Amino acid sequence: MALLSEELSVVERKKRLRHWYESGGPFPLECRGLTCEARTRAGTLCKQRNLFKSGRCRFHGGLSTGPTSEKGKRSSAKNGYKAGSD
Template identity: 40%
Template structure:
């Protein structure tokens, strides 16, 4: 009976050590500039993508990276404050969204898909 309690105590101690390490890292990361946080975000995104493709558990975005803004300079001179970031650490308006096909083959495929979609919907 006693060894079960020891196993639980060991697991709890491990969890407490991991939580303390994450807290210390969060305090350290809070002092980083936004560009360094954006690099950490890109690294996390890449690791999460690999894990998801392999069917493994994907850990949610770390707390110290939540609330990170796009930060791109807009036309009016202010910085973008969007917090919905894509893989490159910018929002969909400042480098996160696709700009469309560039090659002639890609453009031909896009037009073909558009035609197929219109046929499916009944719009010519």
């Protein structure tokens, strides 16, 4: 018997990974072992498995795009500020 993960395309499994990030709940078993698969500078496929919502690893478009809420933008603007420096 073929595993469920072998019957679904990578695109479909990444779609489910994104859905899981957005809706929570138990981790979808068919998303186990998904790899980033971005093309590396060596020309091979990236094998990182620690994927973000985007379905990519931290090297290939998985990092945060920064604060989006007003509160987050305000607190990030304060980073590095030293009291009495101005």
